[in-house]
Every structure is written in structure tokens, then in C-alpha cells.
Amino acid sequence: MDPMESIKATFFLECEELLGDLEAGLMALENGEGDDETVNAIFRAVHSVKGGAGAFGLDDLVRFAHVFETALDRMRSGQIAAAGDAVKLMLRAADVLADLVQTARDGGPGVEQQRSMAIAAELEALSEGRDPAPANADGELAIDTVPDDAGIDGLDFTPQTVSLDLPADLEAAAPAPVGWRIRFRPNTDLYAKANDAAFLLRELEGLGECQVTPDLSGLPAFDDLDPEVSHLAWEIELSGECSEAAIREVFEFAEGDCELEIAQLDHHAGSAALPPGPDPAGPEISLSDANAELMAELPGPVAAPVASDKPAKPQAQPASATAPAQATIRVELDRVDRLIDLVGELVINQAMLAQRASESDLGRSNGVSMALDDLEQLTREIQDSCMAIRAQPVKSVFQRMPRLLREIAAMTGKQVRLVTEGEGTEVDKTVIERLTEPLTHMVRNAVDHGLETPGERKGAGKPEEGTVRLSAVHRSGRIVIEVADDGRGINRERVRQKAVDRGLIDASAALSDEEVDNLIFHPGFSTADQVSDISGRGVGMDVVKRSIQALGGRISISSRPGEGSVFTLSLPLTLAVLDGMVVTCAGETLVAPLTAIVETLKPRPEDLEKFGPQGRLLKVRDTYVPLIDVGVRLGWRTSGTDPAQCVVLLVETESGGRAALLVDAIQGQRQVVIKSLEANYQRVDGVAAATILGDGRVALILDIDAVISSRRAPPPTGQASLAKAS
CATH class of the missing domain: 3.30.565.10 (Histidine kinase-like ATPase, C-terminal domain)
Structure with missing residues (x-):
């Protein structure tokens, strides 16, 4: 398998999480529950999608994400109110971004171009503080103010022409600068976070012609070289009409992990106002000439997936931001499913061993019985842990x-x-x-x-x-x-x-x-x-x-x-296992989910009352609850049995009501593996699923609420007879 395809698949998985965070943040803003950190989180989500998309050459996704990101940057700087129509527009933009991600992942028909262009134009208008272009009579977006040669279909989404959040003093500068001098020294932490200085240098080349001079003054002797320490620095002369904000955007994710100085070159002399640094010990390198071979080996333009706040706009970090992130791993779902299946088989085999030990009349003090008790406890802990792996909000x-x-x-x-x-x-x-x-x-x-x-x-x-x-x-x-x-x-x-x-x-x-x-x-x-x-x-x-x-x-x-x-x-909660009480009724073995059982009791004749022509009530601590004969309800017998010879399961329904289920006897309590009855046989009214007992027999798992809610219906003799035969 192509390693890049594996990395790309991981990127799309991360996109799902990022898009979920984006949607949640925007919904919080719409409901008036957001704050500055919410806006920052939204910005970081879009920025991360854009950065990963750039690494894989997903140009349509990058272009739209850049326009979206620009509008969000103005929102987090306070130039756009994080409420009202602006948030509604952001929500529609999030839908388009999700569609673009899906198209990039699955292929097939892409997002409707007119829709994408319309949302992009509205975002640009929002960023620039003007009204969106109106739609014409045919419902198509009228964009009359954009030159024909501005880019793709009349819109230019490139970073060089999209409106950026510039500081006021830069925006007021009269003549556009002819170039910049940049001094860049990465710290060791930059490399420890899997970043690469070469990527940043290549990103700068996208802003104009670059002359890069390495600073080797900090390079130690070969014997003293530490491969985990950053020794190199660079001085770059960047020619072209670009803003300081555009340069800082290249280094935005690495600002805390490097030393960065940016100075404007003199218009006439071509000099910069940088403080004097150490004399470079190496020759000048042109990214377009001598270093072209190195740059060609790098896998496409890369933008960082995490954006840091700009120094000019410090943001207060919540207390949780400093807490260490919990480590996680990605595991294929098939492996987890296989593990769950094996745990189910383990539960069945443990029950079979316990059954055999019981049939052998081994004393409770016997070492085998004690070991089986330990095995049961261990099996339950393994099962609970496996269920927690599959549990998702x-x-x-x-x-x-x-x-x-x-x-x-x-x-x-x-x-x-x-x-x-x-x-x-x-x-x-x-x-x-x-x-x-x-x-x-x-x-x-x-x-x-x-x-x-x-x-x-x-x-x-x-x-x-x-x-x-x-x-x-x-x-x-x-x-x-x-x-x-x-x-x-x-x-x-x-x-x-x-x-x-x-x-x-x-x-x-x-x-x-x-x-x-x-x-x-x-x-x-x-x-x-x-x-x-x-x-x-x-x-x-x-x-x-x-x-x-x-x-x-x-x-x-x-x-x-x-x-x-x-x-x-x-x-x-799960389709794998449950704790149940094993009971017998009309010669058949049933399992009642333990979570629904409040208590078990032996009914007394004086606590029984008739209700209607066939109904009966049971008095439980000054409260009457309906008494339901499970054998009659499932059609296993035509007439009720003597309650004094039976056992009652007092159960609670999901609506909070209570009822008494009449069964013949209780065999015990155990954990059982759920097997779908509908998938292997057919649906049976009053039965939720089936399981395999320790002796190898199949037992039916009761659907408590279904038995109670249909107690007045005639017994389903045809279906129930099939259930009993099974």
C-alpha cells in the first residue's frame, strides 16, 4: 500500500473530527453560547483542513478553505461580529467545506461550482465589509466588479489576492515594498514536533523570488554534533510585492518554536533595518536553482495543521488548554469487532465450565470452583473493557x-x-x-x-x-x-x-x-x-x-x-452481552434483563385481586401492579397457573411504571451473549433476542416492555408456538 495513501486516509479521518468541531463551534455561536476561544477553535479547524489539503494538492479545497479562513480571521480580530447573519453564512460555508472534503475523499461529482462560488463571494464580501453580490433573475450570482482575468471563473482565491487581516500601519503604507529581509532560526522544539524548516522556505518562494543564505556560525565540530539539537539558521531576501502579514502567515504555526525577524528592504538601496547578525558561513542558495533538486523531493506544499495566535492579538487560554492531551491510537474496526466476538465466546465457555463444575457436585471450597469464580470475575472485567472500547457518544x-x-x-x-x-x-x-x-x-x-x-x-x-x-x-x-x-x-x-x-x-x-x-x-x-x-x-x-x-x-x-x-x-446500550436472570416458564428457559428487575418475591394469596374478566393485580407495599403470566402471554399455555406456586419478577418499564411478571422458577443470574433471533430465525413478539446457555441450550431473552404493553392482546399462538419449538 502506498504510504501516502495511508497518510491521506488519516487526514480524512481527522477532517471528520475537525468538521464536527467546526459545526459544534458555529452552533454555539448561533445559540449565543460561544466566546473568543470558540472563534479561535473554529478558525483552527478550518486552518487545519486547509493545511492538510495543501499537503495532498487538493487545490479546490485549499482555495475555498482560504477564503473561509480569511473571514474567520477577521471575526476573531473583532472586525466581524460573531453573531447573526455572519454566523449563518459561516454555517453554510461549513456545509460547502464538508462537501469539498467528501468529494476529495470519495471522488465522483464535485460540489456544484455555482454554489461554491456564491458562498466564496459572500465570504469575501463579509471580509471586506461590503454587501454580497446580488443574484440575477436566473438565480446565478452576478459578479460584475471582478476582472475577467482575476482567476478561476471570475474569482481569485489565491493567497496573494485574497483580503488579509493586515495591521493598520501596514495597510496605511503608501508605496508597496519591493522586498523583505527575513532572519529565521528554528529552535529544537520545531523539529521535535515533526516540522521541517525546508517546507517553510519553500512556502516563502510562493510569495516571490527568494535568495536564501544559510548561517553556519552555530554549527559545532563534527565530534560535538548533537543530531537532536537545531544548529542552523537562514537569512532570506524576498523580492516581490507581498505584505508582512503574508510572510508571518507562513511561519504562523511555528512562531513559538523559532526566532523570526522581518524587515522591509530599502526601496532604493535594497538594504534592510535588521540588526547585524553573525556573518553567514555558507554561500547564497537560490531556491529556484541550486536547491531545486532538494525541494523537488518534498511531497507537495505543506501548511501546518495547527495555528497559533498572533503576538499582536494575544488570546487568553482556558485552564484546560494546559492539561496534557490524552493519548489515543487508531485501530481498524474489524479488529475491535473480532475482539468483541472472541470475548462473547469466552463468556459462553466460562458459563459452560461453571455448568460442568456445578453438575459435578464440587464443593464451594474446592480449588477448581474457586478458580472458576476468579475466571468469571476476570471475564466480566474483560467484557466491560471491550464494551468501553466500542462505546461512542x-x-x-x-x-x-x-x-x-x-x-x-x-x-x-x-x-x-x-x-x-x-x-x-x-x-x-x-x-x-x-x-x-x-x-x-x-x-x-x-x-x-x-x-x-x-x-x-x-x-x-x-x-x-x-x-x-x-x-x-x-x-x-x-x-x-x-x-x-x-x-x-x-x-x-x-x-x-x-x-x-x-x-x-x-x-x-x-x-x-x-x-x-x-x-x-x-x-x-x-x-x-x-x-x-x-x-x-x-x-x-x-x-x-x-x-x-x-x-x-x-x-x-x-x-x-x-x-x-x-x-x-x-x-x-449494546448488542453484544447483558446481565440477565435465568427463569423457567411452561417448561422453557428464558432470560430477563437484570436492569429491568426491581425485586423478586413469592406472591401471597391475600395480595392478589381480580381486575376485569381475566386480569389480576398484585399488591406490593400498598400499591397494586398488574400481574402478567408470561407463559400465557407467549402462548405456551392457554390458562393461568396458581400464583402461589410461582415466582414474581417485579419489573420497571422505561416510562417509570411497574408490573409483575409471573414465572415458574428462578434458576440463577448470569451474563449472557446476545444473539439476534430475527437475523437467524424470525421476529417473535415479546422476545428481544436469544442466547446460548452454559449447557449448550438456546434460551430466549424477554422484551420486558413488549410483554407488558401488549398484555391485553390475544396470545400470539402461531408465532409463539414457533418460538417454543425453537
């Missing part, structure tokens, strides 16, 4: 939503603000990867169907800007994600009528509000009158429900007319 998914909202808001003419909560909530990477599509559908529907137009909201006494809220939280061993809006809510009459028109329900059917709301999950259901790029094709929410169910999760709706709707997703 949902921030990576949430960060994709602001751009989606901006695009949909522009298409629908609505004003939308996104609020996110719990971005640091961690979940297994497999769950993260499969969350993007469902959340995209739900956010799109929240804006298109949920939120009203500005005029409708104003008429209803609401702010013209609607709000969509994304939140994530850990609850009962699962992750709960909510997508909420403050729009009109679900029009249940309209939903019901559409369902009747499509033959989904009978016109005389009596449905609760919850049942009407759940009609939107029916395949092919849509309330849109017209087909558009956003909705109306009858696909979306049914896809969401299937995707969530495939992850072992559930989705529910809560809606209030005129106030908005809340869609709640409940998903397992």
Missing part, C-alpha cells in the same frame, strides 16, 4: 442533524432551531451506525409535518421560529432518544380519515389516541397531499420502526394538539 449522530435542518427549513420556508441534550451519552458503535437513517427520517418529518409556517405560528401566538429538540439519556440499562417539536401536533382526525380511505381501518372502529397515532407507522401511510423531495411517498416512519425493531428497540409517540409531538426511541 451519540454526538457523532447528532452533529449531522443541524445541516439537515437548515436544508429542510430552506426548502419549506420555515424557521427552525435545533436544541440538543445529552450528546455525551455513550452507546455501542453498532447502534450508533444504524441510528443515522431513523433519526434523519424523524427530524425531516418533525420539520415538514410537525412545525407550522412562520405565519401560522404567529397566528397561534407562538414564536415564528420553531424548535426541534434531540435528547439522549441512559435509563434502565438502555438508551432513550427523544425527537420533540413544538409544532401543531398530530392531527388525529386527518390521520384516521386517511387510514379509512386507504382501507387500513374500518370507519366505525373505536380507536384510542395512542392507536390512532401509531397508524403513521403503517407501511405506505402518508398524510401529505403532494409528493415532494421531503415527503409524500408513503415511506419513512414504517422504515424507522423496522430499523429500531431490528436493533431490539421500540418507538412510541406522545402528541398534544397545538403543542407538538415527542417520538421516543428506546434501544439497548
